[in-house]
Amino acid sequence: MRLVLLGAPGSGKGTQAARLKEHLQVPHISTGDLLRAEVAAGSKLGLEAKGVMARGELVSDAILLGMLEDRFSRSDTSNGFILDGYPRNLAQAAALDGLLGRMKQSFDYAVKLRVATELLVERIAGRAKAEGRADDTPESVRTRLQIYNNQTAPVIDYYRQHGQLTVVDGVGSLDEVFTRILEAISSGHEVG
Ligand code: AP5
Numbered sequence: 001m002r003l004v005l006l007g008a009p010g011s012g013k014g015t016q017a018a019r020l021k022e023h024l025q026v027p028h029i030s031t032g033d034l035l036r037a038e039v040a041a042g043s044k045l046g047l048e049a050k051g052v053m054a055r056g057e058l059v060s061d062a063i064l065l066g067m068l069e070d071r072f073s074r075s076d077t078s079n080g081f082i083l084d085g086y087p088r089n090l091a092q093a094a095a096l097d098g099l100l101g102r103m104k105q106s107f108d109y110a111v112k113l114r115v116a117t118e119l120l121v122e123r124i125a126g127r128a129k130a131e132g133r134a135d136d137t138p139e140s141v142r143t144r145l146q147i148y149n150n151q152t153a154p155v156i157d158y159y160r161q162h163g164q165l166t167v168v169d170g171v172g173s174l175d176e177v178f179t180r181i182l183e184a185i186s187s188g189h190e191v192g
Pocket of ligand 1 (some may be wrong): 005006009010011012013014015016031032033035053054056058059061066069085086087088089092114123124126127135139142144169172173174177
């Protein structure tokens, strides 16, 4: 199974991807996690990305594509993957089509988790208290939501127009949302 998980910051992409990874036995590729690992390692890329991420802005398309090419070159992606956090704009959507095309692959579904903005803000505030993630500040969250609405929403429309999108209600318990995703990818229809 090859899945692209889409949704606003705090919609539950990372949480559900971790469960899907176990269930589907395919790797979870989170561009946010890959970038945070670079920041933690203090690499050149990490140093470049650190401030951009803390402000809630997008790291450059070129850096992201290089990172993804590198990750997809590993053999564990040959049977499938769950891509979380990419693409975030139309240029990245085109880059993903190109990358998968070169590997003679495509993805099965783009799954969007739908959650109302007030609940997103509430969830991220909860995580900020519990984990203190560097970009979970109110200013950064505002920027991330704005970028999502301006740049990522067109990606969702693009997949919808191409018949690749399935939308899942992301509100409810972790188990409920997980079950809806599994139903959606087995039926190909919107659930919830
Ligand atoms: P990234 O790490 O991708 O962050 P994000 O998209 O802002 O997403 P979040 O991690 O905030 O939310 P999520 O949807 O994964 O929700 P989660 O499961 O954690 O990106 C970070 C930064 O990296 C970007 O801002 C950018 O700078 C850079 N970057 C990454 N990809 C990039 C790209 N492609 N191009 C350019 N730059 C890029 O859940 C959130 C909280 O809610 C958790 O506390 C969780 O426990 C809780 N929760 C989850 N589900 C539920 C539920 N059903 N009920 C109640 N609580 C729930």
